[in-house]
Amino acid sequence: MKHAKHIPRKRFGQHFLADANIIEAIVDAIAPQPSQAMVEIGPGLAALTQPLVERLGQLTVIELDRDLAVRLRAHPQLSVIESDVLKVDFVQIAQTLGVTKLRVVGNLPYNISTPILFHLLDCVEVIEDQHFMLQKEVIDRMVARPCTSDYGRLSVMLQWRYAMENVLFVPPTSFVPPPRVDSAVVRMVPRENPAAVEVKLLSEIVQVAFSQRRKLMRHTLGQWLTAKGFSGVFDVQRRAEEVPVADYLTLAEQVKNITP
Ligand code: SAH
Numbered sequence: 001m002k003h004a005k006h007i008p009r010k011r012f013g014q015h016f017l018a019d020a021n022i023i024e025a026i027v028d029a030i031a032p033q034p035s036q037a038m039v040e041i042g043p044g045l046a047a048l049t050q051p052l053v054e055r056l057g058q059l060t061v062i063e064l065d066r067d068l069a070v071r072l073r074a075h076p077q078l079s080v081i082e083s084d085v086l087k088v089d090f091v092q093i094a095q096t097l098g099v100t101k102l103r104v105v106g107n108l109p110y111n112i113s114t115p116i117l118f119h120l121l122d123c124v125e126v127i128e129d130q131h132f133m134l135q136k137e138v139i140d141r142m143v144a145r146p147c148t149s150d151y152g153r154l155s156v157m158l159q160w161r162y163a164m165e166n167v168l169f170v171p172p173t174s175f176v177p178p179p180r181v182d183s184a185v186v187r188m189v190p191r192e193n194p195a196a197v198e199v200k201l202l203s204e205i206v207q208v209a210f211s212q213r214r215k216l217m218r219h220t221l222g223q224w225l226t227a228k229g230f231s232g233v234f235d236v237q238r239r240a241e242e243v244p245v246a247d248y249l250t251l252a253e254q255v256k257n258i259t260p
Contacts (some may be wrong), residue, residue, distance in 0.1 A: 006045060008177055012065050013109025017047040017133075019174035026185055027051045029167045030105055030131045037099040041085045041106030041116065041132075044068060046075070048107060053077045060097070062088055086112065086119050094126040101128035110135050110179065117142075117158065121199070124161055129189045131167075136182040139166050143186070151241045152213065156206045159245045160195060162188040195249045202252040209240035209248070217243075229258055 008014040017023055026048060032038060032055040043049040043061040045068070053059040053075070060079045063069045069082040081088060094102050104127060108116055113134050120127065143164050144150035158164065168185040172178035209221040222236035232254045234247075 006067065006071075009065060013042075013111045014044060014065070015107075015110075015175040015177060015179045016045050017107060017174060018176045019170075022168075022170055022174045023047055023051060025168055026131070026133070027055070029185060029187065030103075032056045032103075036103055037094070037097045037101070038103040038105060039090070039093060041104065042109055043072060043078075044107070046072065048105070049075075049078065052105070060093060086115055090120065090123040091126050100126065102126055103128045103130075105131045107133035110138075110181070113138060114154070117154075121158070121161060124190050127190055129187065130162075131185060131187055133170065133183055133185050135179075136166075136169065136184040139184045139186045146244050147242055149241070152210050153203075153206050156245050156248050157199075157203060158188070160191075160197060160202070160249055162190055164188050195253070197249055197252055198256055201256055202248060205252055205255065206240075206248060209243070213240050215239070225255070228255060230255060 008016065030052070032052050034055065034057055036056055038052065038056055039060045039062065040049055040052065041062050043063055049059065049061060049072070058077045058079070060081065061072055062081045062083060062085045063072060064082070064084050066082065069080055072078055072080045081093075090102060090104070094100065104120065113132070120130065138154070141150045141152060141154045142158050143166055144152070144155045165187050166184050167187050170183040170185065172180070172182065174183075205221065205224075208224045209217055211220050216237055217240055218236040221240070225234065225236070234251050234254075
């Protein structure tokens with residue numbers, strides 16, 4: 001693209017991939033196939049965008065930075081949505097493209113990565129799969145097993161709905177400018193038969209449970225359940241991190257069915 005040099009903007013979390021081997025490894029992990037419907041969040045200077053679109057034929061991109069969006073529009077194979085991704089309706093993108101499922105990818109702006117994950121959870125029914133570059137520490141929490149210090153709200157709120165794996169480690173030196181943290185790429189595939197869960201209620205339960213993760217839950221979730229009039233069986237003589245995802249789901253189902 002023939003344009004003036006772009007100065008990375010810190011407020012947009014701009015760390016551009018500049019390592020050909022890593023870029024190739026990420027694209028291989030994504031494994032794009034011709035004419036698949038894909039959306040890239042934060043294409044930036046097109047480090048991933050170009051190799052992706054070469055395999056796909058065409059690609060929808062969402063970019064907030066106006067200057068970058070101008071450059072991207074010059075590319076004949078890209079549909080550019082100039083917007084904050086948190087305001088983008090992915091169901092509508094799928095409808096516009098005439099497909100039922102979208103593949104979503106991106107080297108995300110780390111300052112808003114958790115809100116982006118929850119925004120996409122809201123429209124998971126139109127998602128085929130997601131591949132995201134994130135802070136490695138965040139991915140560790142997403143994929144964490146019970147009884148580990150990384151297991152928490154993010155683990156429960158995502159694991160019930162997605163199968164997830166860390167597919168690639170990426171060091172700071174792969175970016176310009178380098179971020180201060182290690183990065184990794186996570187693959188997220190929506191589960192086929194998820195529990196019928198009320199996300200808001202599950203979120204509230206998990207938040208209360210982990211509000212004081214060192215304490216036994218009778219001091220936190222136990223009191224919350226009593227206030228709700230819960231009379232079922234749930235062992236609150238445990239720490240929140242000892243409770244498997246399935247137990248939180250069962251509890252959310254039981255709380256939903258409490259008749260006042
Ligand atoms: N994919 C590129 C750039 C990654 S940096 C690469 O790997 O090199 C993150 C990108 O997300 C930047 O282009 C930044 O402008 C964009 N971005 C930041 N906040 C955004 C938001 N809220 N919505 C959409 N894009 C955003």
